[in-house]
Structures are given as C-alpha cells and as structure tokens.
C-alpha cells in the first residue's frame with residue numbers, strides 16, 4: 001500500500017483502509033460515511049504510551065474528539081481513561097467500560113445535575129474552572145455526603161501559536177483561572193470537608209506543534225505546585241492536558257510524542273506527581289476519513305466544482321476554522337484538474353478544498369477527505385435537516401458499522 005496516512009492509502013489504484021477497500025464499504029453502507037482504522041488508533045495511542053512509559057501516565061482520551069462508544073471501548077482495552085466535558089461524555093465513557101477512577105470532568109459550565117452525576121459515579125477528579133464552580137461542587141458534595149476530588153484548571157498564560165478558536169491558555173480566555181485565584185481556591189478546598197485537592201490541571205490549546213509552549217507552561221505550573229506544597233497542599237496529579245498536534249498534510253511530519261515527553265517528564269519527576277495526559281486529536285485525527293460521493297461536476301467560467309454529498313454539517317472544521325483537510329479520489333488516477341470541492345449546504349462556507357489537484361472524476365465516484373477522525377462526527381449536526389452519517393470501524397480485513405446512519409424519521413422523532 002502507498003500510505004497517505006498510517007494504514008490508509010492506495011493499492012493498485014484503489015483506496016484501502018487497512019485491508020478493506022473504501023469503495024466496498026461505501027457501496028454497502030452508503031455515503032457520506034466516516035471510516036476509522038483500528039490499527040491507526042492503536043498505533044497513535046501506543047506512540048504516546050511508549051514515549052511516556054518511564055512515568056506511566058494516565059492517558060485520558062479527550063472524548064469530545066471522537067465519542068463513539070466502540071472507539072472508546074477500543075481505547076479502554078488499551079488502558080486509556082477519559083477526559084470528559086459533560087454528563088453525556090461521562091455516560092459514554094462508562095458505557096464503554098472505562099473505570100470511573102480514570103475519568104476526569106472538565107469544562108467551564110458544569111451544571112448541578114452533571115456534578116451530581118459525576119460524584120455518584122465516583123470519577124477521579126473535577127477539573128474546576130472558576131470559584132463559583134468550586135462552591136457549587138462543594139454544595140452538591142455536601143448534599144450527597146461525599147468528598148469531591150478536585151484539580152484547579154490554571155492558565156499558565158503562554159501563547160500556544162494555534163488557531164485563536166482553539167487557544168485556551170491565555171489571560172483573555174474563558175478557561176481556567178489565574179495563579180492567584182487558584183491559590184485562593186486551593187486554600188478554600190483544603191478547609192472544606194467536602195472537597196479534596198488532588199490535582200492541578202492546564203490545557204493550553206489544541207493542534208499545538210511547538211513543544212516549547214508545553215515546556216513553558218509546565219515550568220510555570222510546577223512552580224505553583226511547589227508553592228501549594230509549602231502551604232501544606234499536596235498535589236498528586238499533574239494534568240498537562242491535550243493539544244498535541246497532528247500533520248494534516250501527508251507530506252509533513254507530525255511533532256513527535258517523544259519530544260513532548262522530554263518537555264514534561266523532568267517536571268513531574270521533580271514533583272513526584274503522577275502525570276495525566278488528555279490527548280484527543282493526536283490519537284484519532286489521522287485514523288479517520290470521510291468518504292463522500294461526487295454528485296455533480298459543475299463547470300463555471302472560473303472554476304471546476306466537485307459538488308459532493310458531504311457537507312459542513314458532517315465535517316465542520318473547514319468552514320469553522322478554515323482548516324486544511326487533504327482530499328483524494330478513492331480511485332487513484334493522474335491528477336489532471338484543479339477542482340473546488342463543495343458540499344450541498346446553503347452556505348458559501350460549505351467548502352472542503354479550493355483548487356485541489358485531483359483526477360478527472362465522473363459523477364457517482366468517491367472522494368476521501370482525510371484527518372477526519374477527530375472533531376469530525378462529534379461536531380456533526382443536522383443542519384439543513386440532513387441525517388448524520390454512519391460510522392464504520394475497520395479491523396484488518398473486516399469492517400463493522402459502529403453507528404448507523406440517521407434516518408429521516410430520526411430527524412423529527414423528538415418533535416412529537
């Protein structure tokens with residue numbers, strides 16, 4: 001196979017995901033369709049595990065990147081925990097068999113019912129994002145007669161040099177708190193019978209490719225942990241968040257997990273803390289493709305449009321972040337045209353790629369949009385009343401549907 005991304009590539013002019021032809025899956029399941037490679041997910045997970053094995057971290061998969069229960073199950077088998085941001089994600093993680101003691105609960109707007117749900121299940125810790133939330137967690141814990149394990153999410157104030165929508169560690173951000181507020185919150189938690197400070201958390205952004213940003217942040221947070229120690233507050237978990245970037249272009253190399261390990265390990269060793277990582281994109285991003293059918297070729301005086309059956313409701317990243325996703329024909333061939341690939345949605349932003357080199361294609365043929373395993377299906381919506389696509393997991397020479405395509409009846413089922 002001529003790999004485009006690991007375990008996905010062309011063989012004798014046909015796109016394969018591991019040992020299965022993309023076309024075979026599409027003919028059986030229909031399009032648009034998300035397809036994930038089990039081996040690619042496993043390999044990406046193991047790369048991180050291997051790089052950090054010296055400190056045996058908890059790898060808490062960021063469920064928001066891909067929350068399919070079968071994907072979570074496979075990660076659970078690899079030993080992963082879960083980083084969640086809602087009761088829904090906790091519910092998914094537990095359904096997949098992930099032990100509550102490996103589940104983290106983050107997010108700036110946790111509702112009372114969600115806090116109760118998490119406390120009842122006995123999760124590892126709450127990553128607390130404001131003083132108000134700390135009081136709310138205390139109140140709920142008191143009502144339930146429980147002790148809530150907490151970490152404060154702090155803002156190390158480093159610039160992650162990524163898209164502003166996914167930069168989260170800056171002073172101006174809605175996430176986390178400044179160090180002064182964090183100290184106050186830890187003091188408060190220490191005094192409370194219903195709160196137990198167990199960790200510290202930072203997550204500076206997503207799709208980060210400059211490792212020095214992680215070093216700077218870890219350095220700053222380490223100093224804060226020392227300060228807490230001097231005040232008699234012992235931190236057990238050093239949660240360095242997610243954010244490790246991937247290569248969206250097949251000809252670029254991703255930043256290595258080893259480099260991230262070298263940036264983080266010395267700090268956690270010095271502190272004698274257990275490291276927690278929250279990778280999402282890095283594990284599933286390049287393990288998924290969105291398969292879509294060419295509905296119409298439309299030639300205008302300026303452009304050749306390939307109008308496909310996937311839209312921004314199925315894969316939002318290009319329209320939301322102007323994100324680049326590599327696109328290829330499922331049947332390979334000489335790249336003779338420059339086509340602009342657009343979806344059927346009634347928005348000009350419904351655009352997957354501008355002037356891409358592709359083969360001459362006929363209506364009814366298939367295209368693959370790469371790096372769609374993270375923030376793909378999880379961000380899909382029913383905009384334009386389009387049923388959300390199916391999801392398929394390829395395992396060696398076989399594949400199975402892990403989420404059925406929605407039906408028209410599904411669209412209105414809650415309206416009666």
Ligand SMILES: *Cc1c(COP(=O)(O)O)cnc(C)c1O
Nearest residue numbers: 062203206242243278279280281
């Ligand atoms: C989104 C998010 C992650 C995962 O980010 P990736 O870039 O997918 O690794 C991890 N932790 C928190 C708190 C997040 O919000």
